[in-house]
Amino acid sequence: MEDQPLLALELRMVLEEAGFEVVGPAHDRDEARSLIEGVDPELALIDLNCVTA
Known part of the structure; x- marks a missing residue:
């Protein structure tokens, strides 16, 4: 769970x-x-600090 789109995209690429x-x-x-x-x-x-959680 990640509320920052650019970080989420980078994490996706690394994991894939x-x-x-x-x-x-x-x-x-x-x-x-x-x-x-x-x-x-x-x-x-x-993301433990996700503001939309």
Whole structure:
């Protein structure tokens, strides 16, 4: 979950290059829950200071 679009894009690129399938970014808690519904994620990156959480 990341509320800064440029940082979210950079994180996506790095993770995809490392072989991860990215299902986000989510901009708030509800969107994050919706994105991982039915998925068994290996990794979740969460911005603890996200103002829209």
